[in-house]
Amino acid sequence: MNDIYIIITASLVATTCGLLGCFLILRKMAMVGDAISHAVLPGIVLAFLFSGSRDSVTMLLGAGLIGILTTFLIEFFHKKARLQTDASIGVTFTWLFAVGVVLISLFAGKVDLDQDCVLYGEIAYVPLDIIILDNGTNIGPKAIYVMGTIFLLILVFIIAFYKELFLTTFDPAFANAIGISTALWHYLLMSAVSATTVASFESVGAILVVALLIAPAATAYLITDNLKWMMVIAAISGIISSITGYYLAVWLDGSIAGAIATCAGILFGLTLVFSPTHGLVFKKINALEVSTKPSN
Amino acid sequence: MNSLFEFFSFSDPNIRFVVIGSVLLTASSAIVGSFTFLNKKSLVGDAIAHAVLPGICLGFMLSGTKNPVFLIGGAFITGWISLVLVEYITSKTRIKEDTAIGLILSVFFGIGILLLTVIQKSGNAAQSGLDHFLFGKAASLVGDDLYTFAAVAIALLIAVFLFFKEFTLLAFDKDYARAIGLPVKRIELILTSLIVLAVVIGIQAVGVVLMAAILITPAAAARFWTDRVRIMILLASVFGAISGLAGAYISYTAPQMPTGPWIVIVISMIAFVSFFFAPRRGVVSRLLRQYTIRRTINDENILKALYQLGEENKNFFIQRYPDEIIRKRKFEKDNLLKVLKRLRAQGYVESSGNLWGLTEEGKTRGQRVVKIHRLWEMYLTTQLHIAPDHVHEDADTIEHLLTPELEAELERLLDYPKQDPHRSEIPYK
Amino acid sequence: MEKEISLVPALEVHDVTVAFDRKPVLWNIDLTLPQGKLVGIIGPNGAGKSTLIKAVMGLLPLSSGYVKLFDKPIDDVRKRISYVPQRESVDWDFPASVLDIVLMGRYGKLGLFKRPRKADIDVAMDCLRKVGMESFVNRQISQLSGGQQQRTFLARALAQQADIYFMDEPFAGVDAATEKAIINLLRSMTDQKKTVIVVHHDLQSVPQYFDYVIMLNTRLVAYGPTESVFTQENLTGTYGGKLTLLTDVGDLIRREGFPNREAK
Structure with missing residues (x-):
C-alpha cells in the first residue's frame, strides 16, 4: 500500500507541474520557474515559524507571496537597477534560498525541516502521515489530499482561463492590443507555480519540482504540435517518470525524488532520439528521404 | 568577541588553512564568473554547478575514497557533458536555451542526489562529508585537499591572466573577434573549462545549489562601481574574497551552520548595497x-x-x-x-x-x-x-x-x- | 446621422512624444486620419514607425500628448481596433494550429470564461477563406511558409471584425503573390469604410497602394493624401539628412536621467 501512496503523490506533483511547465517553457520562463522553486524556501520556513504547522493555508499563502516577490524582484533588479536578466534571476534566487537555509539552521529546533529535505524532499515518509477520521477510519496520507487539492485548483485554473493563458503566451503584444492584460496573467501564472512548488516542496524538494516542471513539458514539446495534447503528454510522461522512478529508487535503495528526476531525464532523452515528429532519428530519415527524392 | 579575536589572529594553523582556502576559492570563482556575467551566461554557471554533483559521486564510487583527483576528474567530466548537452539540445531541437538549461540542471542534479543517497546507504565509511558538496563547508578544507584546491585556484588565476585580452574581447564582441581571426571556438573552450574548474573547487565552499551566486553575484555587484573591465574583475575578486573570509569565520565559530548560505548572504548584501548605493549607476x-x-x-x-x-x-x-x-x-x-x-x-x-x-x-x-x-x-x-x-x-x-x-x-x-x-x-x- | 459618424476621424494623434529609457524616439507627433483610408507609414529604419502604432494602441506609454480613436480614448474602443504585429515577434514553433491562431481574433469579444462557439469558428473559417488559407485550417503553424504565416495573422485580424487595423510590416518576407492578395484584401476592407494603417518599407509601391501616407523620421515629416504628400521634397526630408542635433539632445536626456516633461 505504501508504494501506491508514494506513487500517487508523486504522480499528482508530476501532473500539476507538467501542466504549468508547458506554459513556462513556451513563455521562455523555465529559469524563472527554477528561481521561484528555490526562492519560496524562506517563505515556507517563516510560515512554519509563525503558524507552527506545515499544512496550514497560511503557509501556502505566505510562500505564494514570496514567489510573487521573487518575480517582482527579478524584474525590479532588471528594470530599476538595470541588471541583465540572467544575472538578476541568479542573484535573486540564490540569495532567497540562502536565507531560507540559514533560517532552517537557526531555528532547527522549532522548524521540522532539514537542509537535505529541502533539496530532495522526503516522499518516502508520505505514508507515515495519514489522516484518521474521528470514527477511526484510515483515509490515506495527508500529502495526497494536499496535492490533490492543488492539482484540481490548477486544473480548473488552466481550463477556465485556457484562452487567456494561450493568447498571452503566444502573442503578448496582440493580447495587450485587444485589452487582455499580459501582466495580470503573468502574475497569476507565477502564483500558480509558487503554490504548486510550496505544496510539492516537502514531498519532492526544490530540485525535483524543477525537474518535473521542465522535463515532462520539454518531452511533450518534442512530440506534439498542439498545446492541449502537449499538456496531456506532459502529465502522462510525468506519471511514467514517477512510477519508474519509484521502482528505480527501491531497486538502488536511493532517493526517490532523485530517481524520479533521473527517469524524467531518461524519458526526455529517449524522446529526443525517437520522437516520431521532432526526434533526431526521424529528422535523419526525413532528410534522407528528401535527398533521395529527386532520383525517384 | 573572543572567537573573533582568536580567528583573526590566524595563530591556529587550521584557521590559516581554512581562510586561505576559502578566500582562494571564492575569489577565483568570482574572477572566472565575471566572464560568464559579461557573456550574459550567468545561468549556464548554475547548470554546471548542479551538473558536477553526479560526477563527484561517480568519482567517489570508482575510487572508493574522497581522493580529490577522482572527485575533481568526475566533476569535470559531467560538468562538461552538461554544457555539451545544453548546446546540443538548443541547436538540434526547437527547445530554447532556458528550457535546456533548466532541464539539464535539474536532471543532472537528480541523478547526483540518487547516487549520493545510494552511496550514503552503501555503508562505506569514507563517504561521510560527501554531502558537504550540497551546502559547502569551508572548515572541512584541511591538509591535502587544500593543496589541490589552492593549486587549481592559482592555475585559474594564471589562465585568466594569460587570456585576459581574448576573454574580454569575446565577451564584448564575438563577431569582431571572429573577424580578426581569433580562434573563437578554442578560446570559448578554454573559458568553459575554467568555469567548470572554478565550479568544481568552489562548491567546496558554498555547495552545489548556491555555486551560481559566487560566480555571478560578485561580478554583478562590481559592475555597478566601474565601467572598466579590469577594475570590475578586481573588485569582483575582492568582494568574493570578503564573502569567503566571512564564510570561513562562520564555519569556525558555528560549525553546525552550513557555510555556503552564509557566504551567499554576505555576497548578496554586498551586491544589494552596490545596486542601491553605487555612485552613478x-x-x-x-x-x-x-x-x-x-x-x-x-x-x-x-x-x-x-x-x-x-x-x-x-x-x-x-x-x-x-x-x-x-x-x-x-x-x-x-x-x-x-x-x-x-x-x-x-x-x-x-x-x-x-x-x-x-x-x-x-x-x-x-x-x-x-x-x-x-x-x-x-x-x-x-x-x-x-x-x-x-x-x-x-x-x-x-x-x-x-x-x-x-x-x-x-x-x-x-x-x-x-x-x-x-x-x-x-x-x- | 450616418454621415456624421463617418466624419469623426478614425485616428487623432495630438502632440505625442514617445521615449524609450527617457530618450525620445518620436517627437511631438500630430496627425488626424479620416475613416475608410488605406494609410502607409514610411520612413527609414529607426524612424519610429512601429513605435508610432504601438503608442497609438496604448502598448507603449506616452511621454506627452494624447491619442483618440473615433474621438474616444483607446480603452473605450479596444474592441474596434485590430493589430497585426511583426511576423518575427512571435515564436512560430508554438504548438498551435492555424485555426487556433485565427480564433484568437475572437477572444476580445468573448470575454472571460467563454470558449469560442460554433459561430466564432464560422467567422474564423470565413476569414481564412478570404486570405486563401482555408485548406490549412488544421495545419500546425510551425509548418507554414512566411507568406502563409502572414496570411494567418491577417485572418486573425479580420476575425476581430474591427473598424481600424494596425499592421506592422505585413509585406515583410512574403512572396509577390501573397503581397498582391493582401493588398486586394486591404482594398476591399477600406471599401467597407474600414481604416487600415500599414507600416511599409517599399517606397516604389507607395503611390499604387496607399490613399494616405505618413512620412516619419523620429518626427513627422509630412502626412496627407499620397498624391499631394509623397513628393521628392518630403522624401528627402524623410530619408535624407539626419537631425543630429535632435539625436544629441535625445541622448543627453537619457544620460542625465532628465524627466520627460516638467511636472506641472
Whole structure:
C-alpha cells in the first residue's frame, strides 16, 4: 500500500507541474520557474515559524507571496537597477534560498525541516502521515489530499482561463492590443507555480519540482504540435517518470525524488532520439528521404 | 568577541588553512564568473554547478575514497557533458536555451542526489562529508585537499591572466573577434573549462545549489562601481574574497551552520548595497540626480519668470513681491520663498524686505534659459515642422538641459534668428 | 446621422512624444486620419514607425500628448481596433494550429470564461477563406511558409471584425503573390469604410497602394493624401539628412536621467 501512496503523490506533483511547465517553457520562463522553486524556501520556513504547522493555508499563502516577490524582484533588479536578466534571476534566487537555509539552521529546533529535505524532499515518509477520521477510519496520507487539492485548483485554473493563458503566451503584444492584460496573467501564472512548488516542496524538494516542471513539458514539446495534447503528454510522461522512478529508487535503495528526476531525464532523452515528429532519428530519415527524392 | 579575536589572529594553523582556502576559492570563482556575467551566461554557471554533483559521486564510487583527483576528474567530466548537452539540445531541437538549461540542471542534479543517497546507504565509511558538496563547508578544507584546491585556484588565476585580452574581447564582441581571426571556438573552450574548474573547487565552499551566486553575484555587484573591465574583475575578486573570509569565520565559530548560505548572504548584501548605493549607476544615486535636476529646473524657472517680467518693463533689476512672480508663472508660495532664499544665497537674486529682484548673474542665467527656450521652439517649428502651439512644453524641458556646445550648434544651425515663433525677441547678449 | 459618424476621424494623434529609457524616439507627433483610408507609414529604419502604432494602441506609454480613436480614448474602443504585429515577434514553433491562431481574433469579444462557439469558428473559417488559407485550417503553424504565416495573422485580424487595423510590416518576407492578395484584401476592407494603417518599407509601391501616407523620421515629416504628400521634397526630408542635433539632445536626456516633461 505504501508504494501506491508514494506513487500517487508523486504522480499528482508530476501532473500539476507538467501542466504549468508547458506554459513556462513556451513563455521562455523555465529559469524563472527554477528561481521561484528555490526562492519560496524562506517563505515556507517563516510560515512554519509563525503558524507552527506545515499544512496550514497560511503557509501556502505566505510562500505564494514570496514567489510573487521573487518575480517582482527579478524584474525590479532588471528594470530599476538595470541588471541583465540572467544575472538578476541568479542573484535573486540564490540569495532567497540562502536565507531560507540559514533560517532552517537557526531555528532547527522549532522548524521540522532539514537542509537535505529541502533539496530532495522526503516522499518516502508520505505514508507515515495519514489522516484518521474521528470514527477511526484510515483515509490515506495527508500529502495526497494536499496535492490533490492543488492539482484540481490548477486544473480548473488552466481550463477556465485556457484562452487567456494561450493568447498571452503566444502573442503578448496582440493580447495587450485587444485589452487582455499580459501582466495580470503573468502574475497569476507565477502564483500558480509558487503554490504548486510550496505544496510539492516537502514531498519532492526544490530540485525535483524543477525537474518535473521542465522535463515532462520539454518531452511533450518534442512530440506534439498542439498545446492541449502537449499538456496531456506532459502529465502522462510525468506519471511514467514517477512510477519508474519509484521502482528505480527501491531497486538502488536511493532517493526517490532523485530517481524520479533521473527517469524524467531518461524519458526526455529517449524522446529526443525517437520522437516520431521532432526526434533526431526521424529528422535523419526525413532528410534522407528528401535527398533521395529527386532520383525517384 | 573572543572567537573573533582568536580567528583573526590566524595563530591556529587550521584557521590559516581554512581562510586561505576559502578566500582562494571564492575569489577565483568570482574572477572566472565575471566572464560568464559579461557573456550574459550567468545561468549556464548554475547548470554546471548542479551538473558536477553526479560526477563527484561517480568519482567517489570508482575510487572508493574522497581522493580529490577522482572527485575533481568526475566533476569535470559531467560538468562538461552538461554544457555539451545544453548546446546540443538548443541547436538540434526547437527547445530554447532556458528550457535546456533548466532541464539539464535539474536532471543532472537528480541523478547526483540518487547516487549520493545510494552511496550514503552503501555503508562505506569514507563517504561521510560527501554531502558537504550540497551546502559547502569551508572548515572541512584541511591538509591535502587544500593543496589541490589552492593549486587549481592559482592555475585559474594564471589562465585568466594569460587570456585576459581574448576573454574580454569575446565577451564584448564575438563577431569582431571572429573577424580578426581569433580562434573563437578554442578560446570559448578554454573559458568553459575554467568555469567548470572554478565550479568544481568552489562548491567546496558554498555547495552545489548556491555555486551560481559566487560566480555571478560578485561580478554583478562590481559592475555597478566601474565601467572598466579590469577594475570590475578586481573588485569582483575582492568582494568574493570578503564573502569567503566571512564564510570561513562562520564555519569556525558555528560549525553546525552550513557555510555556503552564509557566504551567499554576505555576497548578496554586498551586491544589494552596490545596486542601491553605487555612485552613478546605483538606484539611490539616480534618484538623487533626479532630485538635483528637479531643483535646477525649479531654480531656473524662477529666474526665467523674473527675466520675463523684466522684459515687460525693459528693466531687469526691478524688485518685486512674490505674488507678482506667481502671476507670471504658477509657483507654490512656500516653495517659491524657499527657492528665492536659496537663489539669494547663491547670488542670483537680491532682496530688500519681501521684495525680490535679479542680480547681474541671475539675469544672465535667466536670459540663457529664455534664449534656449525660444531657440528650441524655433528649431521645432522650422526644422521639424511642428505646430507653433505644440512646441512650448517641449522647450520648457530642453531649456534646462542643453549643454553650451549644443546651444552653440543650435544658434549656428538656425543662424541666430531674431524672434521665436511667437514673435518674442530672442535675447543674445 | 450616418454621415456624421463617418466624419469623426478614425485616428487623432495630438502632440505625442514617445521615449524609450527617457530618450525620445518620436517627437511631438500630430496627425488626424479620416475613416475608410488605406494609410502607409514610411520612413527609414529607426524612424519610429512601429513605435508610432504601438503608442497609438496604448502598448507603449506616452511621454506627452494624447491619442483618440473615433474621438474616444483607446480603452473605450479596444474592441474596434485590430493589430497585426511583426511576423518575427512571435515564436512560430508554438504548438498551435492555424485555426487556433485565427480564433484568437475572437477572444476580445468573448470575454472571460467563454470558449469560442460554433459561430466564432464560422467567422474564423470565413476569414481564412478570404486570405486563401482555408485548406490549412488544421495545419500546425510551425509548418507554414512566411507568406502563409502572414496570411494567418491577417485572418486573425479580420476575425476581430474591427473598424481600424494596425499592421506592422505585413509585406515583410512574403512572396509577390501573397503581397498582391493582401493588398486586394486591404482594398476591399477600406471599401467597407474600414481604416487600415500599414507600416511599409517599399517606397516604389507607395503611390499604387496607399490613399494616405505618413512620412516619419523620429518626427513627422509630412502626412496627407499620397498624391499631394509623397513628393521628392518630403522624401528627402524623410530619408535624407539626419537631425543630429535632435539625436544629441535625445541622448543627453537619457544620460542625465532628465524627466520627460516638467511636472506641472
